[in-house]
Amino acid sequence: MTATATPIPESEVEITAMRAQGAGGQNVNKVSSAIHLRFDIGRSSLPEDHKERLLALRDQRITRDGVLVIKAQSHRSQDMNRAEAWGRLQELVDSVAQPPKTRRPTKPTAASKRRRLESKKLRSQVKLLRSATDTS
Template identity: 85%
Template sequence: MATRASTTIPESEVELTAMRAQGAGGQNVNKVSSAIHLRFDIPNSSLAPDHKERLLALADQRITRDGVLIIKAQTHRSQDMNRAEALGRLQELVDSVAEPPRMRRPTKPTYASKRRRLESKNLRSQVKVLRGRVDE
């Protein structure tokens, strides 16, 4: 598997906020602000323009109309691990759009595939003809 070149994101462009996690967890969840809310402003970031364009084009619910990516990490008990997970998910998302998508080159169907398609259509046609009215 080929490794991709990673795009670095400056820490100054990422806004991290600690908050209390949701869900079960008892006293730890109720007392400790271990969940991390990460905000990354895509249009105002230092990413390459094509990276920004592809990021904003993603059909991702975490991206707001203003182009701010919001990632919430709360699976771990420690704030540091949640911070690392949120930053890792951000990096993963940015790396996924770093490489431009391959352009599709249209190809012509082969002779054999055309023949198979027509044969199946003919077979289907015969089935439908046989379903018709029976003359005596």
């Protein structure tokens, strides 16, 4: 596993503890163990190309204002949920750190063209034979 490409300063992330949703009984109802992490992409210290690629993602966790919201509530302890939220944020930032490879257009090979034409001829013959038996 490689080291993280771009570390995120803690000052750029707003973390709020809240009560978790869903089943869990008394513990869920009285303990604020869920973590709500907010990261403003536009105001962050990330490089501009990282910001552009993050904002271009079709991710439902990114608001119209360019704020990434991550909610972690799968663990019983607040510390573990905080660590999970940080890990998800770092994973998302690392996923856009590498620029996408540019696609080089390619042409079909001669053999693939020939196979395609042969399959078209075969299909044409099947349809011709089918229509020829209907004329009675």
